[in-house]
Amino acid sequence: MTILDKIIKAKKEEVAHQKTVVDLEMLKEIPGFNRECNSLKANLLKGGSSGIIAEFKQKSPSKGDINLSAKVEEITKAYVEAGAAGLSVLTESKFFGGSQSNLVKARETNPDIPILRKDFMIDSYQLVEAKAYGADVILLIAACLEKKQAEMLAKEAKNLGLEVLMEIHNAEELEKVNDFVDIVGVNNRNLKTFEVDVETSVKLAKLIPEHFVKISESGLAGPKEIHYLRENGFSGFLIGETFMKTENPGKTCMKFIKKL
Numbered sequence: 001m002t003i004l005d006k007i008i009k010a011k012k013e014e015v016a017h018q019k020t021v022v023d024l025e026m027l028k029e030i031p032g033f034n035r036e037c038n039s040l041k042a043n044l045l046k047g048g049s050s051g052i053i054a055e056f057k058q059k060s061p062s063k064g065d066i067n068l069s070a071k072v073e074e075i076t077k078a079y080v081e082a083g084a085a086g087l088s089v090l091t092e093s094k095f096f097g098g099s100q101s102n103l104v105k106a107r108e109t110n111p112d113i114p115i116l117r118k119d120f121m122i123d124s125y126q127l128v129e130a131k132a133y134g135a136d137v138i139l140l141i142a143a144c145l146e147k148k149q150a151e152m153l154a155k156e157a158k159n160l161g162l163e164v165l166m167e168i169h170n171a172e173e174l175e176k177v178n179d180f181v182d183i184v185g186v187n188n189r190n191l192k193t194f195e196v197d198v199e200t201s202v203k204l205a206k207l208i209p210e211h212f213v214k215i216s217e218s219g220l221a222g223p224k225e226i227h228y229l230r231e232n233g234f235s236g237f238l239i240g241e242t243f244m245k246t247e248n249p250g251k252t253c254m255k256f257i258k259k260l
């Protein structure tokens with residue numbers, strides 16, 4: 001079983017359990033459910049945007065513990081002050097140490113910034129959760145979804161007023177990108193081997209239809225890479241570990257953006 005298979009298996013069990021704890025009707029009564037979402041796409045395309053989507057991630061299967069003592073309110077606020085175009089908050093708990101409550105806290109602290117719920121979405125229940133707990137954007141990982149399922153989830157997310165980021169890692173997965181997708185993300189990290197290569201983004205960029213906003217994800221460590229990716233058509237850059245592994249992630253993010 002690959003790590004991705006394990007994550008999806010655990011996720012299916014978790015969602016089935018969660019449905020018995022908070023049912024759909026209850027979720028829809030949470031005030032956040034009727035919120036108007038912030039647009040990540042618009043922020044990325046705005047002139048002068050840093051394009052940086054700063055992630056709150058405390059651990060990962062590839063790196064183990066990254067920063068377990070970090071406080072989500074403090075760090076997401078500092079990311080926003082540093083000039084991030086958007087935030088990404090992990091809500092997967094078992095493998096990435098995330099939580100829904102981190103999403104709720106990030107939303108409460110930062111009402112006006114677009115927030116991506118970073119998780120493994122397999123069920124429309126999770127889309128309603130995302131909206132209710134404060135996300136503006138959801139992630140669909142092509143490697144985890146059938147084409148039909150990806151289309152259904154993307155369509156439902158749009159109906160809830162959420163934006164859709166679809167993540168791909170190779171040319172075959174591009175076929176799962178549908179008309180409901182707002183942003184295509186290329187993951188530089190191979191989820192099977194954990195190897196990271198920025199050239200994955202550059203190669204795939206040429207194959208992604210023009211009308212999609214493109215972002216590059218994972219393993220980005222410095223301004224040189226950002227400039228190179230911008231030259232190759234990318235408007236967004238998802239960065240977690242480079243910030244989170246330092247003692248003061250907000251400050252590291254600020255220095256990073258100043259150098260762009």
Ligand SMILES: O=P(O)(O)OC[C@@H](O)[C@@H](O)c1c[nH]c2ccccc12
Pocket residue numbers: 055057096118119141167187217218219220238239240241242
């Ligand atoms: O910490 P990094 O290498 O900067 O990567 C951030 C982000 O791209 C990564 O966390 C990620 C990309 N796609 C994912 C899917 C699920 C969980 C996590 C991810």
